[in-house]
Amino acid sequence: MRSALPILAVLGAMLVLWYLAVAPMNMRAALDQVERAGMAVVPEGSPLRREVSVWRLMAENSGHIEVGYGLDRPRLPTPAQVGQELWKTTGAMAVRGRAWSKRSLIYHGWITLQSTLWGFLLGTTVGIIGAIAIVYSRVADMSLMPWAIISQTIPIVALAPMIIVVSSQLGIEGRTLPKAIISAYLCYFPVLVGMVKGLRSPEKSQLDLLQTYDATGIQSFLKLRLPASVPYLFTSLKIGIAAALVGTIVGELPTGAISGLGARILIGDQFGTPLAIWSALFAAAILAGILVTLLDLAQRMALKRMGMQA
Amino acid sequence: MSALALAIIFWIAAWALNVWLANSRWRATRMARIGVPVLFGVTLLVLWEGIVRGLGVSQVILPAPSLVAKTFANSTETLWVDFVQTVLKGALRGFLIGLIAAFVCAIAIDRSAFLTRGLLPIGNFFAALPIVGVAPIMVNWFGFDWQSKAAVVVVMVFFPILVNTVQGLRASGAMQRDLMRTYAANYWQTLFKLRLPAAMPFVFNGLKIATTLALIGAIVAEYFGSPTRGMGFRISTGVGSLSIDLVWAEIFVAAIVGTVFYGIMAWIERRVTFWHPSQRR
Numbered sequence: 102m103r104s105a106l107p108i109l110a111v112l113g114a115m116l117v118l119w120y121l122a123v124a125p126m127n128m129r130a131a132l133d134q135v136e137r138a139g140m141a142v143v144p145e146g147s148p149l150r151r152e153v154s155v156w157r158l159m160a161e162n163s164g165h166i167e168v169g170y171g172l173d174r175p176r177l178p179t180p181a182q183v184g185q186e187l188w189k190t191t192g193a194m195a196v197r198g199r200a201w202s203k204r205s206l207i208y209h210g211w212i213t214l215q216s217t218l219w220g221f222l223l224g225t226t227v228g229i230i231g232a233i234a235i236v237y238s239r240v241a242d243m244s245l246m247p248w249a250i251i252s253q254t255i256p257i258v259a260l261a262p263m264i265i266v267v268s269s270q271l272g273i274e275g276r277t278l279p280k281a282i283i284s285a286y287l288c289y290f291p292v293l294v295g296m297v298k299g300l301r302s303p304e305k306s307q308l309d310l311l312q313t314y315d316a317t318g319i320q321s322f323l324k325l326r327l328p329a330s331v332p333y334l335f336t337s338l339k340i341g342i343a344a345a346l347v348g349t350i351v352g353e354l355p356t357g358a359i360s361g362l363g364a365r366i367l368i369g370d371q372f373g374t375p376l377a378i379w380s381a382l383f384a385a386a387i388l389a390g391i392l393v394t395l396l397d398l399a400q401r402m403a404l405k406r407m408g409m410q411a
Numbered sequence: 412m413s414a415l416a417l418a419i420i421f422w423i424a425a426w427a428l429n430v431w432l433a434n435s436r437w438r439a440t441r442m443a444r445i446g447v448p449v450l451f452g453v454t455l456l457v458l459w460e461g462i463v464r465g466l467g468v469s470q471v472i473l474p475a476p477s478l479v480a481k482t483f484a485n486s487t488e489t490l491w492v493d494f495v496q497t498v499l500k501g502a503l504r505g506f507l508i509g510l511i512a513a514f515v516c517a518i519a520i521d522r523s524a525f526l527t528r529g530l531l532p533i534g535n536f537f538a539a540l541p542i543v544g545v546a547p548i549m550v551n552w553f554g555f556d557w558q559s560k561a562a563v564v565v566v567m568v569f570f571p572i573l574v575n576t577v578q579g580l581r582a583s584g585a586m587q588r589d590l591m592r593t594y595a596a597n598y599w600q601t602l603f604k605l606r607l608p609a610a611m612p613f614v615f616n617g618l619k620i621a622t623t624l625a626l627i628g629a630i631v632a633e634y635f636g637s638p639t640r641g642m643g644f645r646i647s648t649g650v651g652s653l654s655i656d657l658v659w660a661e662i663f664v665a666a667i668v669g670t671v672f673y674g675i676m677a678w679i680e681r682r683v684t685f686w687h688p689s690q691r692r
Contacts, residue, residue: 103528104528104529104532106529107525107526107527107528107529107530108528108529108532108533109529110525110529111526111529111530111533112529112533115533176551176552239433239434239438240426240429240430240433240434240447242433243429243432243433243438243443243444243447243448244429244433244447244448244450244451245448245451246448247448248448248451248452251666251670253623254622254623254666254669254670254672254673255662255665255666255669255670256623256626256627256630256665256666256669257627258543258627258630258631258634258643259630259642259643259646259661259662259665259666260662262646262647262650262658263646263650263655263658263659263662266472266650266655267472267473270469270471270472271472340539343539343540344539346541347540347541347543350541350543350544351541351543351627351631354543354544354546354631354634362544363541363544366544366547367547369547370547370550370551370635375548375551378544378547378548379548381544382541382544382545385540385541385544386540386541389536389539389540389541390536393536393539
């Protein structure tokens with residue numbers, strides 16, 4: 102907890118910067134609104150104002166700056182506006198018993214979470230099986246490892262619309278599976294690399310000891326390599342679940358999805374409601390935070406049980 | 412069906428050759444280290460071609476690699492225009508701006524232990540977030556042309572590079588820093604002669620992560636509006652108009668660009684951090 106104070110200070114500084122940035126970002130929209138309401142604004146008419154810099158507008162209309170902090174469709178909403186919108190679409194709706202309404206972020210978060218978890222499961226399985234193959238088979242090591250690295254340098258988003266098209270052509274209902282494939286693609290690599298490291302972490306002398314016990318290959322895998330890889334596994338799972346969430350959102354963004362946090366961002370863009378975009382972004386961040394924290398707790402518990410407290 | 416059978420025979424033969432190569436006495440040679448994965452990749456392509464031809468898969472679902480190659484050869488001009496728009500204008504400029512910004516921020520933050528302690532966890536958290544989601548906001552702020560793409564890329568690459576650089580700046584040992592003190596080196600001398608070189612392995616870690624992110628950012632931002640060129644634009648319109656072979660050609664370009672970009676970074680890394688244990692042969 103030594104770092105709690107610095108973290109809070111940095112967060113506070115970020116909030117202050119954000120609040121300060123709202124004024125210049127929203128100044129033009131604010132002046133437009135004020136002018137429509139019939140008040141005097143220094144260069145009249147928004148075409149004229151486009152010629153003038155934001156800073157001069159702010160200096161000459163300093164009385165109207167605060168309007169920028171309460172716009173309905175701000176270019177940059179204030180943190181308070183985003184917080185209110187978040188509460189309105191989550192907590193407030195849950196209180197009224199409408200948590201599963203299509204307008205609630207809890208519903209959309211749940212859709213995203215489902216795909217993320219499926220993708221995470223798929224990616225983790227592929228990663229672990231791949232790692233076992235790489236550790237035990239030299240051919241797999243030589244042929245798979247370079248392609249695993251290359252696969253991560255390919256921007257998956259280029260493939261995302263294709264995956265959705267192909268799976269809908271193949272008659273796969275719904276979007277959960279294609280999105281899960283995209284998130285598995287992003288998620289398997291950290292798990293693969295971490296597990297290869299973990300499964301190779303036992304020292305030669307430890308492997309030799311098991312040989313003197315006449316342990317079979319499976320026994321030395323289950324009793325030595327697998328337990329030794331657990332700390333590595335959890336570390337890469339934490340990276341993997343964050344990557345899986347990124348994958349799901351990427352899968353929802355460019356493909357015309359209608360539910361999910363990525364779809365909220367897309368719809369917010371199409372309908373010109375920045376608050377919806379911002380609140381969906383923050384909901385995604387909160388979801389990522391919860392998932393990583395849960396895995397962190399699981400890691401602590403598992404390592405404690407195994408006597409490997411980190 | 413014969414195409415599929417041929418592909419499967421090729422697969423088995425290539426697999427056997429790879430097994431033999433990997434267990435032969437040439438396995439440590441350069442030829443085998445490159446040959447085995449290349450053969451694996453070729454096998455995948457042959458299988459793909461065989462499945463598409465053998466099972467008569469519709470072009471609209473999955474075009475054969477040969478068709479993609481033909482489209483690629485026929486539309487190099489389009490692909491080049493898209494490459495310039497997305498990679499050279501959007502991704503590369505954003506990458507450079509983000510790199511410089513993150514680097515300057517890291518050096519500034521590093522002077523205060525308090526800020527470092529506060530910023531490292533926050534930066535790590537931000538680096539794990541789905542930041543691509545800011546793409547529509549940036550397109551709204553900076554317009555349809557490459558500026559908005561570069562802005563998305565800046566935001567995406569900033570945190571991984573920042574976090575890695577800050578961590579790297581703390582990598583030099585206390586002994587080494589003490590030595591610099593005994594030389595009466597001032598802050599900047601210590602920074603340039605000891606701490607920055609020591610930070611380079613970490614910095615390049617961040618840079619290599621950022622190369623992929625830069626391409627992802629530039630392409631996704633184009634889904635939200637772009638001039639009538641660019642890889643993301645071509646992909647989203649190609650999917651809509653069912654010119655799937657062109658989409659695959661774009662994906663192919665994206666794959667090559669991503670790999671080459673990463674390769675260049677890895678090459679520079681080897682030149683800069685030749686002293687690091689991980690670079691020893």
